[in-house]
Amino acid sequence: MATRGKSTTRLKPKRRAAPSSPPKQLVLLLGTRKGAFFLHGDAGRKQWRIEGPHFLGCVIHHLVLDPRDGRTLLMASRTGHLGPTVFRSTDWGKTWKEATTPPAFAKAHEGQEGEAVDHVFWLTPGHASQPGVWYAGTSPQGLFRSDDGGVTWTGVKGFNEHAMRAKWIGGMGAGTPDGPKMHSILIDPRDPNHMYIGMSGGGSFESTDAGGDWKPMNKGVAADFLPEKDPEYGHDPHQMQLHPLRPDRLYQQNHCGIYRLDRPSDTWERIGRNMPKKVGDIGFAICLHPRDPDTVWVFPMDGTTVWPRTSPDGKPSVYRTTNGGKTWKRQDKGLPASQAWFTVKRQAFVLDQEDPVGLYFGTTSGEVWASRDEGASWRSIAAHLPHVYSVSVAERGR
């Protein structure tokens, strides 16, 4: 088991399986550029059985289980030629039904150029007190809500029709190479009306009225690609997370570094400055320990020169902090020692709730790697898959 620093504070989880509880089976839900796959784990998280593909040839950006009912899967899908949609399964992928009203922007007035959803990028189950509520983030940046478990979707007008939205999201070229994205839709576990969103580009935003209004929250975050030194918005968070047991603590892996924010402060601290200089603090994904708000994992990538977005120097590694970002430790045991040029997308680095925590990441080269010891060692549990866009962990009761 991995060692920990003295400053580590473990919080008691709200919900832990009692010893007498029936064992859960972990399933990794993979969204790839060419379809969806399931990886079924055994009780010890040693053996993994692959199942799929589902929707071979379709681009699957996100595939998520509803933790509130333990059986509803939502999948964001499109293909190279057909438009974007959401599929839903309540029998672990045996059958799928398409949303009757997928996320779509409002029809523009006559003579005006309207927007169209290119793809649904992100899916977030709503608050525990609101069964059936889901949120979706799209490209271009739009926020959508479902109140019926993903069957029908409507735009969140407080964002999609906000007077400032056009400025917040920027113009052409303000997003990622495959389109600007809404992501990191976070719901405060204490209050369903308190939400955060991240946009690439646009920045991080907060709402305290269930999405009725939004305010930028990017103070202290660098935006080296913008002419203004400290802009209010226009930043590029790649992924933002809040700690489930300490929701006033947020972390983000940004295009310009790794940050932590402890509310009520409104200023992010660049904890990535404590990363090794030759590795840097650029990446897509960030993972938070479910019971320890000081422990965080990132997967750095090369953000120098032309932004290769590969493992730095061809030597992939996870980095972990156990003290909120004061120091970082390299964790690469079992990973390729050299000439490995993959990276990990923002939805493709996740963890389970077990003790010790299991970590999982999918790569742009179609592999899935797992650690059963909180990152101390790694092994490949799937290979030769398409480019992995997303991984999520689902618990399946036996």
Added chain:
Amino acid sequence: MKVLVPGPLHSYTGRKSEVEADGATLGEVLAHLDGRFPGLRFRLVDEQDRIRPHIVVYVAGEPARSLRHPVRAQDEVMIVAALSGG
């Protein structure tokens, strides 16, 4: 009229590559098809009523650029999924 449906849409049409539809414009034809095969239209046409970038629809051999394109009963409508990239 006869509508030729490409492979990516066969999951909507019960695996049929050829179906019948009615309508005086391409928009009406697609609306009719969507009534029979729910969800099909949105995969072809976005929320602003634009034909999606990698979809081409031929009406009597001529490419239709908009949903207002007229269609006659004897015309053949051919939907093509013009995939690009790898």
